[in-house]
Structures are given as structure tokens and as C-alpha cells.
Amino acid sequence: MSDEPLTKDERTALREAILSAFRKGDLKILVQDTLDVDLDVVVEDGPYGAVVASFIDWLNSQGKVRELVAGARRDNPGNPKLRAFEAAYVQARAPEAGHPAGAVLSSRLRAELASSLAAIPALSRREARDELVAAAPRAGSLNRTPSNARNDFELLIDQLPARQLSSLVERAIPLAAHDSALSQRLREIASSLSSADFRVPTPAKLPSGDTPDPELLLFGGVDARLARSFLERALQVGSSTARLKVPRWFNGVADGGYGYGTGWIVAPGLLITNDHVIDARDRTFEQRSEPDDYRRQAERTEAWFDYFQEGPEPVSATASSLVAFNVDLDVALVRFDAPAAFAGRTPLELVAVQPRLSPSHRLNIVQHPAVGQPPVGGPQRYAIRNNFFANIDATGRLVRYVTDTEPGASGSPVLDDDWKVIALHHSSIPIPPRHVSTLDMPRPVVTRYHNEGIAIHAILDWLRADNPQIHAEIVAARA
Incomplete structure (x- = not known):
């Protein structure tokens, strides 16, 4: 799911969250590890606050806000401003309740959730995963890969509605009691999934009598077509x-x-x-x-x-x-x-x-x-x-x-x-x-x-x- 542009208030909130959670050197490492780009390449150097503001503008233009926030929460899970921003951001863009959770999670967060669940030793056994999934509606009709725990959870994430996936994660948390960091991260993901109302904005209806142009130059009016010659x-x-x-x-x-x-x-x-x-x-x-x-x-x-x-x-x-x-x-x-x-x-x-x-x-x-x-x-x-x-x-x-x-x-x-x-x-x-x-x-x-x-x-x-x-x-x- 591509990112919708940030509002003015969201840009401010994200800037404050990043400034409170990361020093400049740590932000460079986060950007490299999460987005595979060099911070010094995408924005000009300067005062740290200005660098963060310019970086957020770049994230917004590239549709990478969700991916960056997921990486930031991974690297600094205890920061309250990051946690608050993620919850508000996800809620504002969440799909309706019946949509699969794969439409909510960024690709990185999706992979992190699948890896986290697969890291629970008890869930390496097919029988334990079957028991965990049994409470989900249509459990018997879900596509599964019983022989591989990681692949099995990725398939479940792509099929289960977000709230049902949240319930599954909540049931898995006690099985991760041996690892406090893993348990905490699973709680945070479950909270993000369950707290949002998962609404999709209804497309605006055209005023009566208005008809959209059937064909358009899509890139700002720039005609990139070429003649046969x-x-x-x-x-x-x-x-x-x-x-x-x-x-x-x-x-x-x-x-x-x-x-x-x-x-x-x-x-x-x-x-x-x-x-x-x-x-x-x-x-x-x-x-x-x-x-x-x-x-x-x-x-x-x-x-x-x-x-x-x-x-x-x-x-x-x-x-x-x-x-x-x-x-x-x-x-x-x-x-x-x-x-x-x-x-x-x-x-x-x-x-x-x-x-x-x-x-x-x-x-x-x-x-x-x-x-x-x-x-x-x-x-x-x-x-x-x-x-x-x-x-x-x-x-x-x-x-x-x-x-x-x-x-x-x-x-x-x-x-x-x-x-x-x-x-x-x-x-x-x-x-x-x-x-x-x-x-x-x-x-x-x-x-x-x-x-x-x-x-x-x-x-x-x-x-x-x-x-x-x-x-x-x-x-x-x-x-």
C-alpha cells in the first residue's frame, strides 16, 4: 500500500519524533539500513533540525514514510513520540476491517512480524501453529505452508484481516515470554493493528453533470509520447x-x-x-x-x-x-x-x-x-x-x-x-x-x-x- 502524503501536522509530529529519538549519526545509520540510501545524498547538510525537515519532505515525495517509521520503531521501540506518531499515522491510513493485514503493514514491518512469530521456538512445530490459527474464522480454508514457519506466517499475514491478526499475535505473546524484547515488540505490533479503525475514505463523487476526461497526460501535462518517425x-x-x-x-x-x-x-x-x-x-x-x-x-x-x-x-x-x-x-x-x-x-x-x-x-x-x-x-x-x-x-x-x-x-x-x-x-x-x-x-x-x-x-x-x-x-x- 503506497503512502498518502503527510499533512502539515504530521510532518511536524514526525520531525519532533525523529529529533527526540535519534542523533544525527544514528539517523544516518537508520536511513542506510532501512531505505538503503545515503542521507547525505538525498538532502543537503546543515543544522540537524533543517536536515530532518528536508529528509521528511524527501520521504513524503518518495512514498517512504511508512517504511522509515517501521525501521525507526525497530531501532528505538521505547520512544513515546515515535510510538504515538506510528499509531496516529496507521490509523489515519488504515483500510477497512475486512481487508487483509498485508494492506496495512509496510513490507519491512510485515517481514519483521513474520520473523518475530517464527522466532518463537514453540511455533516451529506445525501443530502449535495450527492451534494458534484455529480460533480465526475460516481457519480451515486459509492457504498455509506447514513445513516452513516463516513462510506460513507470511501467508497468514496476507490473508487475515488486521484485527484477527492482532488477536493471533496476542495469543502468541505468552509463548515468547522467554524473550522480553521479542514480547514487547509483538505487543506493539498487536496494539497498532487493533487500535486503528481501518477505514478507507470513500471516493468523492463528481458533482452532477461533471464528466471526467477519458484520457489524460498523466505526468503533469508533459507529453512523453513519440511519433513513428x-x-x-x-x-x-x-x-x-x-x-x-x-x-x-x-x-x-x-x-x-x-x-x-x-x-x-x-x-x-x-x-x-x-x-x-x-x-x-x-x-x-x-x-x-x-x-x-x-x-x-x-x-x-x-x-x-x-x-x-x-x-x-x-x-x-x-x-x-x-x-x-x-x-x-x-x-x-x-x-x-x-x-x-x-x-x-x-x-x-x-x-x-x-x-x-x-x-x-x-x-x-x-x-x-x-x-x-x-x-x-x-x-x-x-x-x-x-x-x-x-x-x-x-x-x-x-x-x-x-x-x-x-x-x-x-x-x-x-x-x-x-x-x-x-x-x-x-x-x-x-x-x-x-x-x-x-x-x-x-x-x-x-x-x-x-x-x-x-x-x-x-x-x-x-x-x-x-x-x-x-x-x-x-x-x-x-x-
């Missing part, structure tokens, strides 16, 4: 994007190994990718390839077009020459003399000028991520979800985003929703832990990296200055 353009981009397989050469000798990456058509017969893809070295322990080896690797690079998980055999082509490269921009251009393989494939469109981007802009990536062990370049994949712009560096040359990639995606095109290239993907960079939440994700996550690409205008500026003929060739392909 979006899919058609995505497939065109995919047709001009290839998996690259680069042979590794050392001092004029091929060592039998390969590097993998992604490349795409920037002009007829001309592919663009990263310099480090053509370099084909593990830079954690290997030095850059010698110039002659680098050229040999470029001239023997194999491109696979139409390499899909669902499709037929890919179309293969082998490079004929290295055209240009720039180590600082991590870019390389390779020529292919393979008209049959390139037939029907068009150069990708490039943005005319670098656009002004905001966090609402989506950046798509068509890529060939590595698969298997040892990893090799895999079938083509489209990253078109959880794919938002993050920022641009101070030089304006590096674009950061949260679009997913994996090794093998280096050299992929980074594209806007019109499928025009904005950047050449080349790596990920570490960032301070940050809480990320989008409409595409069912729950927020903490990310410690951004992905990064070289802005296409920076690459074009370099070519205009150092390789004007290649720049003109790329421009002419879009004339």
Missing part, C-alpha cells in the same frame, strides 16, 4: 552504426588479440570512432601503441554492420586507411573501400550548432557493448531510457549524461530525440554520489558516475583547422 530514424541510425574489431599489433607483429568498440558513418565510406578504440590498449597497464602499429591496426579494423541480436549475419567490411586522429579529443577517422557494405547507409546527421541543453533533454546512444568472457563486441543496443543530459564541462567540449553504456560502446554516437549527433561517446567519469530519480525508474538510485562524450562541434572545429579537406567532405555529405 522517432522509431524510423532510430533504425536508420542503427543501420549506419557498426561494431568495430581492431587487431592488436606490437612492434610490427599481430599478437592475436583484439580490441572492440563502436563506429558510425560520418561521410560516405568514412567511419568515426575513438582514438583509444583504434589504439586497442588496456591503458591501466599498457603504453600507447607505436605510430606504425597504430596505423596497422586502423587499416585492418573490421566493421560489422547490421549486427543485431535478432537479425541475420552481419555485413562485414575492412578498413583501407587511417584518415586522421586526435589524442586529446579521443577521435579517429578511418576510410573503408567497401561500396557494397556501405550501400544504402547514410551518414548520420549532425547538429548544426551545439544546442543549449537542460536536465530534461534526453540523449540517446546506439552502441555495441561487449558481451561474454573474455569480452567481445556484442549486438547493437539502443539506450533510450534513463537517458538524460547532466552537464557540459567548462571548456564546452565535453558533454556529460546518465545514458547507460558498457565497455564496447566507446565511439558510439550520442544523439538528441531528432537523432542528430551531439557528441562522440568515449568514457565515464566519477562524480560525488548523487541521488537520481526520473520518470523512467520505479525508485531513485544513487549514481557515482556520469558518462561523457566529446561535443561534435569540437571535433568539427579541429577538422576545420587541421584537416580542412576532411571537414569539407563531411559537410558535403549533408549538403
Whole structure:
């Protein structure tokens, strides 16, 4: 059951309860253990009272109040303000008496109750549990798992109405007399279940004559739908994007190994990718390839077009020459003399000028991520979800985003929703832990990296200055 938003009075009461029950360090531990998030990530640091107030606003927006309160009561069961808040909160949101208790309890409290009951030694025996359940109406028709006490109690929690479950817990408490803490917690859960009136607010009726809109834009009026042309353009981009397989050469000798990456058509017969893809070295322990080896690797690079998980055999082509490269921009251009393989494939469109981007802009990536062990370049994949712009560096040359990639995606095109290239993907960079939440994700996550690409205008500026003929060739392909 999802949490209803807190009222103003409830926010105040919860703030006072948390302040009275936990010091700042203890609250951080509670949040990490209960919600699996870092308090410092979801709210800014400051005076403790302000931190708690901001944290409650975050809980409210994420629908996690019930889960946090359950964990707080677990860690500090004797605090009177927490106990009072939980009782009032549950009562205000409790379902009607006939609803199963599973609709009342948070998933964490449900698991805690099942574990607590299963921890009573006497109830490890099926016969003892049967006797405990016998007083419940329809006891004989309840689904049970007699061989496993924990699973048995979870099933009972999901089936018994809350007040009947409260009575069952009350009958179990004497069996836990050997453990005072366990007995006390069971009493508190039973009290919470029995004290609420379990009402569900009746849906408000529409005034006479009013008719609801049959169809709505559900997310604040933001239209996230896409035209058919979006899919058609995505497939065109995919047709001009290839998996690259680069042979590794050392001092004029091929060592039998390969590097993998992604490349795409920037002009007829001309592919663009990263310099480090053509370099084909593990830079954690290997030095850059010698110039002659680098050229040999470029001239023997194999491109696979139409390499899909669902499709037929890919179309293969082998490079004929290295055209240009720039180590600082991590870019390389390779020529292919393979008209049959390139037939029907068009150069990708490039943005005319670098656009002004905001966090609402989506950046798509068509890529060939590595698969298997040892990893090799895999079938083509489209990253078109959880794919938002993050920022641009101070030089304006590096674009950061949260679009997913994996090794093998280096050299992929980074594209806007019109499928025009904005950047050449080349790596990920570490960032301070940050809480990320989008409409595409069912729950927020903490990310410690951004992905990064070289802005296409920076690459074009370099070519205009150092390789004007290649720049003109790329421009002419879009004339």
C-alpha cells in the first residue's frame, strides 16, 4: 500500500519524533539500513533540525514514510513520540476491517512480524501453529505452508484481516515470554493493528453533470509520447552504426588479440570512432601503441554492420586507411573501400550548432557493448531510457549524461530525440554520489558516475583547422 502524503501536522509530529529519538549519526545509520540510501545524498547538510525537515519532505515525495517509521520503531521501540506518531499515522491510513493485514503493514514491518512469530521456538512445530490459527474464522480454508514457519506466517499475514491478526499475535505473546524484547515488540505490533479503525475514505463523487476526461497526460501535462518517425530514424541510425574489431599489433607483429568498440558513418565510406578504440590498449597497464602499429591496426579494423541480436549475419567490411586522429579529443577517422557494405547507409546527421541543453533533454546512444568472457563486441543496443543530459564541462567540449553504456560502446554516437549527433561517446567519469530519480525508474538510485562524450562541434572545429579537406567532405555529405 503506497503512502498518502503527510499533512502539515504530521510532518511536524514526525520531525519532533525523529529529533527526540535519534542523533544525527544514528539517523544516518537508520536511513542506510532501512531505505538503503545515503542521507547525505538525498538532502543537503546543515543544522540537524533543517536536515530532518528536508529528509521528511524527501520521504513524503518518495512514498517512504511508512517504511522509515517501521525501521525507526525497530531501532528505538521505547520512544513515546515515535510510538504515538506510528499509531496516529496507521490509523489515519488504515483500510477497512475486512481487508487483509498485508494492506496495512509496510513490507519491512510485515517481514519483521513474520520473523518475530517464527522466532518463537514453540511455533516451529506445525501443530502449535495450527492451534494458534484455529480460533480465526475460516481457519480451515486459509492457504498455509506447514513445513516452513516463516513462510506460513507470511501467508497468514496476507490473508487475515488486521484485527484477527492482532488477536493471533496476542495469543502468541505468552509463548515468547522467554524473550522480553521479542514480547514487547509483538505487543506493539498487536496494539497498532487493533487500535486503528481501518477505514478507507470513500471516493468523492463528481458533482452532477461533471464528466471526467477519458484520457489524460498523466505526468503533469508533459507529453512523453513519440511519433513513428522517432522509431524510423532510430533504425536508420542503427543501420549506419557498426561494431568495430581492431587487431592488436606490437612492434610490427599481430599478437592475436583484439580490441572492440563502436563506429558510425560520418561521410560516405568514412567511419568515426575513438582514438583509444583504434589504439586497442588496456591503458591501466599498457603504453600507447607505436605510430606504425597504430596505423596497422586502423587499416585492418573490421566493421560489422547490421549486427543485431535478432537479425541475420552481419555485413562485414575492412578498413583501407587511417584518415586522421586526435589524442586529446579521443577521435579517429578511418576510410573503408567497401561500396557494397556501405550501400544504402547514410551518414548520420549532425547538429548544426551545439544546442543549449537542460536536465530534461534526453540523449540517446546506439552502441555495441561487449558481451561474454573474455569480452567481445556484442549486438547493437539502443539506450533510450534513463537517458538524460547532466552537464557540459567548462571548456564546452565535453558533454556529460546518465545514458547507460558498457565497455564496447566507446565511439558510439550520442544523439538528441531528432537523432542528430551531439557528441562522440568515449568514457565515464566519477562524480560525488548523487541521488537520481526520473520518470523512467520505479525508485531513485544513487549514481557515482556520469558518462561523457566529446561535443561534435569540437571535433568539427579541429577538422576545420587541421584537416580542412576532411571537414569539407563531411559537410558535403549533408549538403
